[in-house]
Amino acid sequence: MHGAGNDFIVLNGLDQDLSNITREQWQKLAHRQFGIGADQILLIEKATRPDADFRYRIFNADGGEVEQCGNGSRCFVRFVLDQGLSTKNPLRVEVAHTILTLSSRDDGLVEVNMGAPIFDHSKIPFNARGLATKQEFHEMLYALPIATPAAHDSWISVLSMGNPHAVQVVGDVDSAPVLEEGSSIEKDAAFPKKVNAGYMQILNRKEIKLRVYERGAGETLACGTGACAAVVSGIRRGLLDSPVTVHTRGGDLQISWGGIVNEITQAVIMTGPAITVFEGETKI
Numbered sequence: 001m002h003g004a005g006n007d008f009i010v011l012n013g014l015d016q017d018l019s020n021i022t023r024e025q026w027q028k029l030a031h032r033q034f035g036i037g038a039d040q041i042l043l044i045e046k047a048t049r050p051d052a053d054f055r056y057r058i059f060n061a062d063g064g065e066v067e068q069c070g071n072g073s074r075c076f077v078r079f080v081l082d083q084g085l086s087t088k089n090p091l092r093v094e095v096a097h098t099i100l101t102l103s104s105r106d107d108g109l110v111e112v113n114m115g116a117p118i119f120d121h122s123k124i125p126f127n128a129r130g131l132a133t134k135q136e137f138h139e140m141l142y143a144l145p146i147a148t149p150a151a152h153d154s155w156i157s158v159l160s161m162g163n164p165h166a167v168q169v170v171g172d173v174d175s176a177p178v179l180e181e182g183s184s185i186e187k188d189a190a191f192p193k194k195v196n197a198g199y200m201q202i203l204n205r206k207e208i209k210l211r212v213y214e215r216g217a218g219e220t221l222a223c224g225t226g227a228c229a230a231v232v233s234g235i236r237r238g239l240l241d242s243p244v245t246v247h248t249r250g251g252d253l254q255i256s257w258g259g260i261v262n263e264i265t266q267a268v269i270m271t272g273p274a275i276t277v278f279e280g281e282t283k284i
Contacts, residue, residue, distance in 0.1 A: 001079065003071030003274050005221025005250015009038040010079045013045040023063035025284055030061040036282060039217045042072050044079065052094035053086060060216030067096035068162030070224020070270055074110035077102040078274035098162060110274045114225070116265040117232045117257075118160035125192050126158045137238030147184045148177075154185070157233035161268065163215070164195040165229035169239070173201035173209045182213025196223065200230040202239050209247045221250030228268045231255040 001008050009029055011018055029035045041059040048055055056076050058069045076093060080086050081104055090103035101113040121128060132143035134155070143153040144166065156166040166185055170176040176199040185197035197213040212226035213219050227246040234240035235257055243256040251273060258266035 001075040001274065001276050002250070003074045003222065003224065004248050004253060004272055006040075006071040006223060006248075007038050007221075007277070008072055008075050009036050009041045010075060011041065011043050012083070012085075013043045014085065018043055021284065026059045026063040027061070029282070029284070030059075030063075036280075039214070039220045040066075040069055040072055042069070042076060042079075044076065044085075047094050049094050049099070052092050052099055053088055054080065054091065055094040058095070060214070061218075062216040064216045066163055066215065068225055070112065070114060070161070070226075070228060071222055071272070071274075073100055073102055073112045073114075073224065074270075074272055074274035077104050077110050077112075078276065082276065095162065105271075108273070109271050111269060111271045112224075114161055114228050114268040114270050116267050117229070118162075119265075121158070124158060124160045124164045126164065126195075127190050127192065128158075131190065137236065139233060139236035141237075142190075144185065144188060144190065146181050147188075148181055154181070156185075157229075157237065158195075159229055159232060161225040161228045161232075163225055164191055164193060165198055165226060166191070166195045167198040167200055167226075167230050167233040169234075169237075170199050170201055173199050173211050176201075176211060178211045178213050178219055182219060186213060186215055196226055196229075198223070198226045198230050198233075200234065202234065203247075205239070205241045206243070207245045207247070208234065208240070211249065222248035222253065222272075224253065224270055224272065227253045227255055228257075228270055232257055232268060235259060 043057045141155040182197045194215045201209040212223035231244045246253045253272040256269040
């Protein structure tokens with residue numbers, strides 16, 4: 001399946017026990033030459049909480065398990081409904097640290113309540129010690145040193161959408177050094193659990209272009225949580241107004257965020273496509 005070009009292997013773990021698959025086996029399944037090929041793998045399981053309909057786990061192409069995946073959440077909904085695993089709409093699904101509410105719309109798009117963004121450094125997690133800072137409207141920016149041959153500082157916003165993001169604004173996203181610098185940002189010591197590196201170009205107050213270098217996967221054609229993080233960052237920096245259309249290399253996403261109202265951080269709403277490419281079987 002894919003959500004705006006961010007592609008997934010989706011596995012039904014309800015009818016078969018897939019709990020003992022190793023990291024190396026996940027890597028092989030995700031390999032584009034020696035396996036099926038995917039940015040991430042979604043494993044659908046029975047919920048462990050009474051307030052959820054299902055649970056799903058997310059494995060990156062490198063075999064590592066991660067907390068959240070926005071485009072994957074939309075594919076999850078499409079898979080569950082198309083496979084007849086549930087007739088509920090909306091669905092409540094358990095991911096690593098929270099419950100998501102997901103709705104399939106009549107126009108074929110999927111709407112996801114992604115929950116509230118997280119700014120607490122200890123929960124991202126992010127260690128800002130030693131980094132220069134500057135305030136831009138409601139957002140604090142941090143100067144992250146980029147360890148590449150063209151070494152320099154990048155001013156980043158830092159937040160979590162259930163997974164950590166470092167977002168920077170660039171003049172032209174197509175020529176931005178995503179592949180050259182993304183890995184350096186991903187593995188920077190300021191991020192104990194690594195980070196997704198987002199590059200955002202502001203087109204107008206309602207529209208951006210975005211590229212994301214994802215933890216454990218490299219650059220993907222789209223990143224749902226990255227789109228949410230970029231829009232939240234842009235609104236807090238006074239550059240954007242909700243809702244915002246996010247143009248990724250794989251397609252468009254619509255992101256809405258109401259900001260912080262009466263000291264309560266509002267949830268981010270993401271809407272976008274979820275497409276089944278093919279179904280099949282593989283032997284592990």
